[in-house]
Amino acid sequence: MEKLTILTTINGKDYAKEVEPRLLLSDYIRHEVGLTGTHVGCEHGVCGACTILLNGEPVRSCLMFAVQAHSQSVETVESLGTPDEMHPLQKAFHEAHALQCGYCTPGILMTLKPWIEENKNPTEHEIREALSGNLCRCTGYQHIVDAVKAVTAQSG
């Protein structure tokens, strides 16, 4: 099938690539752009590992085709910070031991990044509901909840 040229902005940088229409956005980010922080778990939308921000909103990158991101803006976990300069969310996760294998973590961080802006003083119930679209097999979620409590207490 014919390839199409698409222009995307990822973490503030512009990319022009030729892709097949069937290339998933998750695979585009990982293989064409080389940003492997976004993980692929289920490819049907339930696990949340592939969650990125599309025009500022969390979406499943495994449920979009790269061609649909033409002229759109994408943010991945790589945009949050560096080991030396971590985003407050990353720092809170680090301090609360909110990750073990780290596979689910990028998806959770990207889900939470806009959420903590809009939810300055969440209850535990609200935090757990916000996390309900992301599966974690390692932590049992408690330390993730603790991390979110800590980071929202700082800003609230």
Added chain:
Amino acid sequence: MKPAPFAYQSPKTLVEALQLIAEHSDDAKLLAGGQSLIPVMNFRLAQPGMLIDLNQTEGLDTLTLAADGSLEIGCMVRQSTLEKSMLIKEHAPLIHETMPWVAHSQIRNRGTIGGSLVHADPAGELPVLMVALQAEFELQKVGQSRRVSAEAFYIDLFETELQDDEILTKIIIPPVPARSGSSFHEVARRHGDYAMAGVAAVVSLDASGTCTACRLVYLNVGPKPMLATGAADMLIGQPITPELITQAAEHAAEHEIEPNGDIHASADYRRHLAKVLGQRALNGAVQKI
């Protein structure tokens, strides 16, 4: 697995989209939010030769209140837009109440009302709401536009009135009568998972407390939204009491649903859920009047 190859079209106008679907109706699928279609393509359960992407098509994502008080919702309105809309909160509170139960927030940011409605998943909340609210769907193809009631639209498992060359372009929700209340309940193992069972209820009363109208529609206990007209008839014309509601919910659970068993819940458990949730939804609706 990854999707099989397909040709990709992104029409800018509805006219173009209608022409494309007319020309390729045997092998093309419309792409709306993609939150149900793309998983199916990722598993190669569907391998359309062409995708007609409606995400750049103008004019399909408006949300307006008509002069007669009815809501007109374009097919490409995102589920998250419905969730946050003040217009929906005021004029279709049943939708406002239910949206947090539809999948997960990340899915709702892409998923559309039109896409969900034509996909016709028996566990889908939106089809059930539309039947409860007596919505009408505008179906367009080249040279023709027709309206079908939500109730008539859903035929059987994943089977609707929509023809291969048609697009569901607009959803029209009539104004809710005065002195009406609505309520939605569902039970799922994890918040956002497919419901094991659910129910939407809309009840209208007159000034003396007699029921003048009732729509009771069940989720995931049959191949399509299950409208319990028998239960509703037990209530209409009667003064509403909790005892009568219990009887109606029991009748609906026993006679008006066809639940299946699967790894998540047995048929008997679904039937039990339907009975309990039916009571909660009817009582909940009445309490809001």
